[in-house]
Amino acid sequence: MTAEIQRRYAAYVASRYRRARRIAGIAALGESLIRLALATIAVWLGLMSSPALALTFSIQPGQPFTPMPIAVPGFAGDPALAAQISQIVANDLKLSGYINPLDPASYLDKVVAAEASPNFNNWTTIGAQALVAGTVQNQGGQITAAVRLWDVSTGQQMFGQQFATTPDNVRRLGHIIADAVYSKLTGFKGFFDTRVVFVSESGPKTQRIKKLALMDWDGANLRFLTQGQDLVLTPRFSPSTQQVAYMAYAQQGNPKVFILNTANGSRQLVGEYSGMTFSPRFSPDGSKLVFSVEHEGNSNIYVMDLATRQAQQLTNDASINTSPCFSPDGSQIAFESDRGGAQQIYLMNSDGSNQHRVTFGNGRYATPVFSPDPENAYIAFTKQDSTGFKIGVMKSDGSQERIIADGYHNEGPSWAPNGRYVMYFTDGGGATGGASVWFADVTGTVNVQVKTPGFASDPSWSPLLR
Amino acid sequence: MLSEMRIWRGVQFAAVVASALALSACASQQAQTGLENATQATPGSPQDFVVNVGDRVFFTVDSSDLTSEAKGILDRQSTWLQRYPRYTITVEGHADERGTREYNFALGDRRATAARNYLISRGIQSTRLKTISYGKERPVAVCEEESCFNQNRRAVTVLNTQN
Numbered sequence: 185m186t187a188e189i190q191r192r193y194a195a196y197v198a199s200r201y202r203r204a205r206r207i208a209g210i211a212a213l214g215e216s217l218i219r220l221a222l223a224t225i226a227v228w229l230g231l232m233s234s235p236a237l238a239l240t241f242s243i244q245p246g247q248p249f250t251p252m253p254i255a256v257p258g259f260a261g262d263p264a265l266a267a268q269i270s271q272i273v274a275n276d277l278k279l280s281g282y283i284n285p286l287d288p289a290s291y292l293d294k295v296v297a298a299e300a301s302p303n304f305n306n307w308t309t310i311g312a313q314a315l316v317a318g319t320v321q322n323q324g325g326q327i328t329a330a331v332r333l334w335d336v337s338t339g340q341q342m343f344g345q346q347f348a349t350t351p352d353n354v355r356r357l358g359h360i361i362a363d364a365v366y367s368k369l370t371g372f373k374g375f376f377d378t379r380v381v382f383v384s385e386s387g388p389k390t391q392r393i394k395k396l397a398l399m400d401w402d403g404a405n406l407r408f409l410t411q412g413q414d415l416v417l418t419p420r421f422s423p424s425t426q427q428v429a430y431m432a433y434a435q436q437g438n439p440k441v442f443i444l445n446t447a448n449g450s451r452q453l454v455g456e457y458s459g460m461t462f463s464p465r466f467s468p469d470g471s472k473l474v475f476s477v478e479h480e481g482n483s484n485i486y487v488m489d490l491a492t493r494q495a496q497q498l499t500n501d502a503s504i505n506t507s508p509c510f511s512p513d514g515s516q517i518a519f520e521s522d523r524g525g526a527q528q529i530y531l532m533n534s535d536g537s538n539q540h541r542v543t544f545g546n547g548r549y550a551t552p553v554f555s556p557d558p559e560n561a562y563i564a565f566t567k568q569d570s571t572g573f574k575i576g577v578m579k580s581d582g583s584q585e586r587i588i589a590d591g592y593h594n595e596g597p598s599w600a601p602n603g604r605y606v607m608y609f610t611d612g613g614g615a616t617g618g619a620s621v622w623f624a625d626v627t628g629t630v631n632v633q634v635k636t637p638g639f640a641s642d643p644s645w646s647p648l649l650r
Numbered sequence: 651m652l653s654e655m656r657i658w659r660g661v662q663f664a665a666v667v668a669s670a671l672a673l674s675a676c677a678s679q680q681a682q683t684g685l686e687n688a689t690q691a692t693p694g695s696p697q698d699f700v701v702n703v704g705d706r707v708f709f710t711v712d713s714s715d716l717t718s719e720a721k722g723i724l725d726r727q728s729t730w731l732q733r734y735p736r737y738t739i740t741v742e743g744h745a746d747e748r749g750t751r752e753y754n755f756a757l758g759d760r761r762a763t764a765a766r767n768y769l770i771s772r773g774i775q776s777t778r779l780k781t782i783s784y785g786k787e788r789p790v791a792v793c794e795e796e797s798c799f800n801q802n803r804r805a806v807t808v809l810n811t812q813n
Binding site (some may be wrong): 392417437478482506520613642 | 712787
């Protein structure tokens with residue numbers, strides 16, 4: 185690096201620091217702005233990524249797969265923060281099922297700083313293919329983390345990046361670093377900087393108490409949004425992640441769809457209908473809500489413009505039409521209907537035109553949910569047949585069906601924002617059994633339980649928080 | 651055999667009523683108290699309705715069609731409800747756990763509506779009747795067997811006593 189480039193780089197870093205600090209100062213005033221402070225503030229220019237990478241990642245349905253072995257030794261710098269952040273990074277990567285952070289007990293070097301030149305022999309010896317090195321510093325309330333990812337076999341840097349935030353966002357900083365590492369190693373977008381809203385369940389099965397609960401995707405920062413007085417079900421995040429649509433049994437009358445503001449706890453009723461309203465889901469841009477309205481034993485799908493509160497009926501059929509979900513571009517809605525005799529998945533244009541059936545396999549198909557990844561156009565669903573309730577994925581035309589989670593009772597898919605994983609709940613049944621939350625990857629290779637307090641169901645995975 | 655089944659169900663329902671009345675009693679005491687209540691139920695009381703008329707009808711898998719047995723129970727309900735017009739009624743629709751949650755809300759509603767419409771056809775004023783669906787959220791029997799699922803696929807006629 186020439187002196188000129190070094191000087192320009194130093195000036196660049198300094199300017200980004202100033203901007204980040206400014207944002208952080210403003211952000212302290214409101215939650216919605218805090219995420220800005222997490223922006224990457226400097227690209228590490230010391231060693232540019234080499235275009236020729238030795239590491240490749242591949243996972244295919246039905247093929248043998250071994251998670252990529254890597255090393256995440258302790259980060260250097262502030263000891264407590266460094267340990268916390270490196271553990272979050274390692275835990276996220278391990279939970280992904282695609283990457284295997286090796287046991288730190290096997291590491292010959294316990295701590296590797298971002299600015300250090302690693303001894304690669306010490307990492308090839310233990311079988312690590314990549315190495316995450318980091319330095320975390322706390323400078324007057326500003327947390328900075330410099331991170332480098334090394335390809336161990338070639339000794340090439342895969343990326344180097346510096347992050348900054350305030351102390352209350354340390355966990356998110358860990359998730360954002362993990363997202364960057366995961367993305368570089370697998371080629372898929374990250375999904376760790378996310379939250380999950382779900383139904384936390386307690387009490388006997390005949391009188392279950394259900395509360396809406398919100399947590400980071402790894403189970404940290406658990407917070408109850410309702411306290412169990414009302415039966416609450418099927419929460420779904422808005423794209424902004426600040427609002428949750430759900431169904432609640434009020435003290436009197438039919439259960440209804442409400443929208444809850446998670447920041448201030450206020451809730452509003454959606455629409456004035458005499459019958460039950462249920463099965464809400466936001467449009468991808470958050471401007472609309474699609475849901476079912478019951479009338480005289482039939483259920484039909486409505487869409488409401490949340491700004492004008494004008495609703496439009498999309499299906500008009502003497503049958504059950506429910507579980508509507510917009511496509512990522514908002515042009516189509518998938519839903520389930522028993523108009524043909526039993527539950528099957530249908531598609532329609534978002535104005536209700538061109539309603540047509542897309543599933544014709546054996547069994548019942550329910551709860552279609554479009555992948556947020558527009559390139560793959562997958563729909564995740566619940567399939568019920570003689571052997572159980574399964575979670576599957578298929579193309580939106582019904583082709584290429586693949587079961588990714590089999591069992592006695594799996595239900596209610598919700599996509600990770602990168603379109604690689606589907607979260608759902610599973611219930612073993614029986615008098616003392618209860619639901620737990622899991623996620624499977626689209627190939628069906630990975631299946632991981634999500635940490636929840638006790639029984640949990642109806643998970644909804646947020647978009648990336650940034 | 652059929653009559654035995656009916657008696658057994660009667661005992662069960664009596665237990666349900668008793669547990670609602672005697673919150674602090676333990677399970678076995680509730681069942682016994684329920685039996686005593688069954689014989690002592692005051693005519694026109696909610697216990698009388700549950701024990702001597704039958705407050706619920708059952709459905710086959712994924713169906714909201716009323717069986718002939720269900721119609722018989724609803725016939726007796728309508729006779730009783732006409733004799734005791736002070737009650738308004740909420741028909742609760744329920745589904746078993748072998749279905750997806752949202753579909754089961756709709757299915758429970760369809761069952762409640764089927765029972766409600768039958769009661770109306772037997773002369774109960776529609777203004778006395780409301781419906782609510784609990785989907786699969788409120789099972790009365792919890793096991794992984796058909797014997798439990800059979801009891802959970804139900805429409806329950808609940809008397810509202812606020813007036």
